[in-house]
Amino acid sequence: MVSFISESETDDQNHSITEEEDEFIEETIGERLWGLTDMFPEIVQNSISVIATFSMRGGKNVIWFTSKAIWITSTSFMMLVLPVMLEIERVTVEEQQLQQQRQILLGPNAAASGYGPSTQGLGALPSMPGPQPKS
Amino acid sequence: MASAGGQGSPQFPGGLAPPPPAANPSHQSGQQDANAANGSNNTLNNDWVCPGSFEELHKKCKDLMPQPFEGCKLLINKGLSSHFQVNHSIHLSSANNSSYHFGATYVGNKQLSPTEAFPVLVGDMDNNYNLNAQIIHEIVHGLRTKCVIQTQKAVWQMAQLGLDYRGKDFVASVTTANPNIIDESGVVAFHYLQSITRKLCLGAEYLYQYGGGMEGAVLSLGGRYTGKNWIAAATASGMNVNMTYYHIGNESVRAGVDLDVNLRTRESVVSLGYELDVQKANMTVKNSIDSNWTITSVIEKKLLPMPFTLTLSGILNHVSNKCQFGVGFIVG
Numbered sequence: 001m002v003s004f005i006s007e008s009e010t011d012d013q014n015h016s017i018t019e020e021e022d023e024f025i026e027e028t029i030g031e032r033l034w035g036l037t038d039m040f041p042e043i044v045q046n047s048i049s050v051i052a053t054f055s056m057r058g059g060k061n062v063i064w065f066t067s068k069a070i071w072i073t074s075t076s077f078m079m080l081v082l083p084v085m086l087e088i089e090r091v092t093v094e095e096q097q098l099q100q101q102r103q104i105l106l107g108p109n110a111a112a113s114g115y116g117p118s119t120q121g122l123g124a125l126p127s128m129p130g131p132q133p134k135s
Numbered sequence: 136m137a138s139a140g141g142q143g144s145p146q147f148p149g150g151l152a153p154p155p156p157a158a159n160p161s162h163q164s165g166q167q168d169a170n171a172a173n174g175s176n177n178t179l180n181n182d183w184v185c186p187g188s189f190e191e192l193h194k195k196c197k198d199l200m201p202q203p204f205e206g207c208k209l210l211i212n213k214g215l216s217s218h219f220q221v222n223h224s225i226h227l228s229s230a231n232n233s234s235y236h237f238g239a240t241y242v243g244n245k246q247l248s249p250t251e252a253f254p255v256l257v258g259d260m261d262n263n264y265n266l267n268a269q270i271i272h273e274i275v276h277g278l279r280t281k282c283v284i285q286t287q288k289a290v291w292q293m294a295q296l297g298l299d300y301r302g303k304d305f306v307a308s309v310t311t312a313n314p315n316i317i318d319e320s321g322v323v324a325f326h327y328l329q330s331i332t333r334k335l336c337l338g339a340e341y342l343y344q345y346g347g348g349m350e351g352a353v354l355s356l357g358g359r360y361t362g363k364n365w366i367a368a369a370t371a372s373g374m375n376v377n378m379t380y381y382h383i384g385n386e387s388v389r390a391g392v393d394l395d396v397n398l399r400t401r402e403s404v405v406s407l408g409y410e411l412d413v414q415k416a417n418m419t420v421k422n423s424i425d426s427n428w429t430i431t432s433v434i435e436k437k438l439l440p441m442p443f444t445l446t447l448s449g450i451l452n453h454v455s456n457k458c459q460f461g462v463g464f465i466v467g
Binding site for chain 1: 418447
């Protein structure tokens, strides 16, 4: 194993450390990997660093913006639109139920024409439910 | 300031004029719209072409905006006769103190039209002994006076006296607030609104304030143009510019935009408001969105066949993440 000595060290004492000696400069894995970046030229290093920073920041901004937008639109929808929608639906279902009830009681003619007695006259019987002949 | 209450001509929900703004004025706007658009639901008839008085230039649009409240409100209206109506209201709230209001409304014998009668006396008393009272009377044809008094406990807070004359195509009015001849202080306001054509009317307001060594006057100009199913109005003074646009979509949808610019503080607010009148469900919804990132919603639902109305109100501010909700119940 050869330990590399940094060129910038000018301390006389360090010149005594020869390549054969078994003294390692302690390096973590991260520092070793970082050192590998020295193999690329300056420009490549700089541009990759800029791209990486921008995309990190851009990604964070996009996530922040999307979460805010979703929260604002959903709470606004809940306050402004939801009550009207639910209420209209409830009233529609209630009307349909009433119409169904009327249909069961008085026959499909009454349900189709609204409500009230049949138009044939006072003594006429209400129509029976079932298929009616077309008049 | 001189238009506290802002009621030029009182209108009736079912026979009597509404109580002063302390109580719930929710019945008023629906009835006024019905009166104003009684010709056809999608266009505006002559009532609102001109003139309605200078203070009411922006009324149509401002009425669209919801009036939110906080806490729990119960309002009981009781008509004692065709002339006299009494209301009790309890307001439980954590933001302001809870209060109980007692109000009375008396409408007199001089009947101009099915919806207007004079004199009108409206009073409202608080559990903190605050009194709010108004008298509106038509002395001779076209000449109306209005007197408003507010007291806080036993102290006079505001007294306002106004006189307005409605001619064939113009309205001129004089109003004074807190006139104090001894101390030489007070506020006087002159309004004049003239209809130029059937659709366009222009007017001016002159406000003069004197007292405590301070003297100041403000002149503002305003106008309103009525289209087939829309109204645009603008008022401008040295301090304030206010422009509104009101549009009737169909008989259940009305919308309005309001721009308010304060030239002193250089702040402007745009609010978009709309009203949905869902007849099928007996429900009226008024919503508004602000440029301050605030949304306001007020829902009123009539619980037929009893004369009950349930009111729900909510304000939500997205920037500060604060919200306020209110529940109200109106009987009668």
